[in-house]
Amino acid sequence: MQIRRKSTAGTMQSSDLMVVVEPAETLQIDIESTVKKQFEHLIRARIETTLRDLGVAAGHVRVSDRGALDYAIAARVETAIHRASQE
C-alpha cells in the first residue's frame, strides 16, 4: 500500500494512541509515548510489523502513544494507512 496523502487515526485518550502518516521518500517512524522508557522498542516493532504486512515501504509515521496495547497500535496504524492510501 502507498501513502498518498496525510491522514490520521486514533485519539489522545489514555491507553490509546494518535497516528499521523504523511507521504515521504523514505520510511521514518517517530515515537512519543508516556511509556517510552519502558516500551519504545515494542511500540516500534509493532508499527514496523504492521507497515510490512501492509506493504508500506515509505512514509513519515508519527505516533503519540498513551500506553496503548499492541492490538490497538496495529489497528490505529492500519486505519491511518488505509485512509492515507485513498486518492
Add this chain to the structure above:
Amino acid sequence: MAKNSLGREIPAQWRGRTLDPYVDPWNKKPEVLRATRPLVRRHPSDSKLLPSLRAALEKCELRDGMNISTHHHLRNGDLLLNLLVKEMDAMGLKDMGIASSSIHDVHAEIIPYIRKGVITRIETGVNGLIAQMVSKGELKCDIIVRSHGGRARSLVTGEVEVDAAFIAAPCCDVTGNMNGVHGPSACGSLGYAYTDARYAKKVVAVTDNLVRYPAAPISISQSDVDYVVQIESLGDPSKIVSTTTRVTRDPAGLLIAKYASEVIHASGLLRDGFSFQTGAGGTSLAVADNVRRLMAENKVKGSFGCGGITGYFVDMLEEGYFETLFDVQCFDTRAVDSMRRNPCHREISADLYASPFNRGCVANMLDCVILGATEVDVDFNVNVNTESSGYLLHNTGGHCDVAAGAKLAIVVAPSMRGRLPVVRDSVTTVTTPGETVDVIVTERGICVSAKHADLVAELKRRNLPVKDIRQFHEEITRVTGKPRPVEFEDEVVALVEYRDGSIIDVVRKVHE
C-alpha cells in the same frame, strides 16, 4: 553497602546518618525514652499573640540547620509553608529542614529556596514535582520518606527534632486552643498536628479565624502552645477538602471492588464488631459501598471505621453500620460536618492511629484495610512511592502502617495502567513489605498470600478467579509486553524508612 532482608542495597551511611537495614516488620524495638522539651511558666498577664509570622520565627530563636514543621490537613490549599519558607529566606536562615507531615504540589513554590540553600532537608517525603526533580538530579535536597505512623514515631523518639511547629488552626483563640472544624479554612481533624504540638520545642498556632476565648471544641490545647499568630488566610478552601468523593464508574474499578468485597466476605471477618479502613479513591469507595450492602444483608454491626474519613463512612456511622469513626484526616466536607455533630466521630492523632512505638495503635485493631498500589511484585511487596519511570512522586501515607496492623490487608489495583503491568518481578521501590500484604485484587484475578490457604479454598468454592501470583504476572506481561527496566545511577537521593525507622529501600537517581 549491605542488602536488607528484601535484597535491597542499602548504604552503610547516607548524608551523615548511619542506616539500619530493614529486617522484618516486627522485631525492631524502641531503645530510647520518649522525647521531651523544657517546661515553661506563663504569667496570667502574658500575651501569646504575635503580630506576624516573622515575629514568631524570631521568637522561636531559629538558627541555621534547625527544623520546622507544618501539617498537611490543608493539602493543596495550604499557604502557610510557602509563607514560612519565604520569611526564613528573608531572615537569612540557611540549611533548614522541613519536617512537615507531608508536602504537596502547592509547595513547588519553595523550589527556588531549595536552590538557594535555605531548605536542604525534607524529613517526611514529598508528593509531586520536588521529589521528581530530586530523582532527576535537578534539585539537591535530602528526602526521607516516612509513613504517618513512622513520622509520629520519629518525633516521639526524638530522631527528628522539630524546633518550631507552625500549626495552621482553622479556629483558634488567643491562648492557642484550636480546632479544625470551624472557620473559612475548616479541614476537620487535626490528627497529624497533635504529635507536633506535644513534641516540638516551640509551638506556634497560626490562624485566619481568631475567636473569643475559649475556642471550642478543643483539639489541641493552650497548654501546648507557645505563640499565636493571626494571618489573613491559611489557604484556598476549594483545595483544602474536596466537596465530593465519588464511587468509581469505571467498569474495571467496579469489578475490582466487587471481588474485594467478596474476599472480605469469604475471609469470615464480616461479623459483629467488624472494623474497616479504605482510602478516598473511586475504587476504594466502591469497595466500601459493597461492604455496606453485605453488612446490611448479613445484619452485621461493625465497631469502627478508620483512616482518612469520607462522607461514605459518615453515612455508615449515622446509619448504624459502625459505632465509631477514628479520624486522623477528613477527606471531604461531609466528614468535616460530621465531626461537628457526631460525638462518636473521633479525632485521633497520627501516633494513636499508626505509630509502631507506643502501647498499641488503632491500626492494630483493624480487621480489614483496602490499599492502593503503583506496583506489586511476586513476593507481595508494594510500591506506592515511585512511579514505574523510577521517579519519586508519592508519599507513603499510612500504607505500611495499616498493612502491618490489619488482619486482612487487601491491595486493589487495575492489572495494568497505560500498558504498565501492575505485577512485577520486583517492585521499583518497596514501600510495604509483602509479609504484611494478604491479598491483591485486580479485575483479571485475585492473588492470595501463601499464608491464607483457607481463604484460597473459600474463594475457589465461590468461583472467584484466584490465581497464583507468578502465573498471573506472566499472564499480564503477555498482554502488555515486558517493560524495559529503568536504569538508575549509584547516587541515593532519598531514603524510604519502614515505620520502625529501619531502611526498607532507597531511591536512586534515575539515569536519563
